[in-house]
Amino acid sequence: MAKLVRRAMRSKKLTCVSIAFFLLLCQFVQLEAQLQVGFYTSSCPLAEFIVKYEVSKGFFSDRGVAAGLVRMHFHDCFVRGCDASVLIDSTSSSTAEKDSTANNPSLRGFEVIDNAKARLETLCQGKVSCADIIAFAARDSIEITGGLGYDVPAGRKDGKVSLSSEASANLPAPTFNVNQLTQAFANKGLTQEEMVTLSGAHTIGRSHCTSFTTRLYNFNATTNQDPSLDPLYASQLRQQCPKGSTIPNLVVPMNPGSSATMDSGYYMDVLANRGLFTSDQTLLTNQDTADQVNQNAMNVFLWRRKLAAAMVKMGQIGVKKDDTGEIRSNCRKIN
Incomplete structure (x- = not known):
C-alpha cells in the first residue's frame, strides 16, 4: 500500500512538473509572438530616426499631416489589423481600402510613408515593414504636436489583401452613437x-x-x-x-x-x-x-x-508575424 502511495505521489509530482513546464513553454511562445521595442536595433538601426525625420519634414510643410498619419494608423488597424493594407493602391480588378468613402478623399499623409519607405529600402532593403512605418509615424505625429512620445513595439508584417468594402464595414462612422x-x-x-x-x-x-x-x-x-x-x-x-x-x-x-x-x-x-x-x-x-x-x-x-x-x-490589433504577411518593397503594392 505504501509503495502505491509513493508511486502515486511521484506520478503526481511528475504531472505537476510537466504542467508547469507546459505552461512555461506556452508563456515563452506567447512572448516570442509579441512585438518588440527596439525590433530594428540590429537589422536597421536608423529605422525609427528616418521615419521621424520624414514626419518632421512633412509636418513643417503641412501641419495637418500629423493628424492624417494618426488617423491612418487608426484606419489601418481597424481593418484586418495593423498590416498597412490601407496603403495598397486599387487595381482594375479590385477597389482597395484607401478608396473607400471612409478614406477617400479624407485620408492623407501617404507621401510621408512613401518617402520613409524609399529611404529605408535604400539603407536596409527588405527589413522594415510598411505597417511598422505607419505605427512609428503615428507616434512621431503625436509627439510633434505636443503629445507624449512612447516606445512602439515593432515586428509587424504587411498584409496582402485590401478591400474597400471591409473599410466601410469596420470603421466607426461619424454618425455613430x-x-x-x-x-x-x-x-x-x-x-x-x-x-x-x-x-x-x-x-x-x-x-x-x-x-x-x-x-x-x-x-x-x-x-x-x-x-x-x-x-x-x-x-x-x-x-x-x-x-x-x-x-x-x-x-x-x-x-x-x-x-x-x-x-x-x-x-x-x-x-x-x-x-x-x-x-x-x-x-x-x-x-x-x-x-x-x-x-x-x-x-x-x-x-x-x-x-x-x-x-x-491599438497598434497590436491583428498584427501579422508569419507567412500570412510580408515586407513589401513598395508600400502601395503587394510583392
Whole structure:
C-alpha cells in the first residue's frame, strides 16, 4: 500500500512538473509572438530616426499631416489589423481600402510613408515593414504636436489583401452613437475608456463638411439642426459649409482653437456642445463616457498618458508575424 502511495505521489509530482513546464513553454511562445521595442536595433538601426525625420519634414510643410498619419494608423488597424493594407493602391480588378468613402478623399499623409519607405529600402532593403512605418509615424505625429512620445513595439508584417468594402464595414462612422462606438471598439479588443481616450485625437486635424452637414441642414430627415449642437457654433459651421455648395473638398478644423496641438481642446469642445461629429457629441449621452470626457478635459497630462498607452494597445490589433504577411518593397503594392 505504501509503495502505491509513493508511486502515486511521484506520478503526481511528475504531472505537476510537466504542467508547469507546459505552461512555461506556452508563456515563452506567447512572448516570442509579441512585438518588440527596439525590433530594428540590429537589422536597421536608423529605422525609427528616418521615419521621424520624414514626419518632421512633412509636418513643417503641412501641419495637418500629423493628424492624417494618426488617423491612418487608426484606419489601418481597424481593418484586418495593423498590416498597412490601407496603403495598397486599387487595381482594375479590385477597389482597395484607401478608396473607400471612409478614406477617400479624407485620408492623407501617404507621401510621408512613401518617402520613409524609399529611404529605408535604400539603407536596409527588405527589413522594415510598411505597417511598422505607419505605427512609428503615428507616434512621431503625436509627439510633434505636443503629445507624449512612447516606445512602439515593432515586428509587424504587411498584409496582402485590401478591400474597400471591409473599410466601410469596420470603421466607426461619424454618425455613430455611444453604444455603436463602444461596440465597434470592443470588436477590436478596446475598452469604452480607450474609445473615449482615442477619440481625443480629434483635437488635431480637419474634417470635410460632408461628414457632418446633416447636423446643420437635415437632422433626422428634417430641416432642423441637431439640437445637441451649440447654436453659435452651428451658425459658424453653416458659413464655412454652405448648404448645396458645389465647392469640392470643403474642410473645417476639428478643434478651431488649437487644431495642430495635442491638447484637451477636443474635450472642452464636447462639454460646450461643440463636438463636430455626432460621434463626438454622443460621449455626453452616457454617464461613464461623460465622466471620462470631464476627467480628460480637466487633466490633459493624464489624457496624454492614457493616449500613449491606448495607441500602443491599438497598434497590436491583428498584427501579422508569419507567412500570412510580408515586407513589401513598395508600400502601395503587394510583392
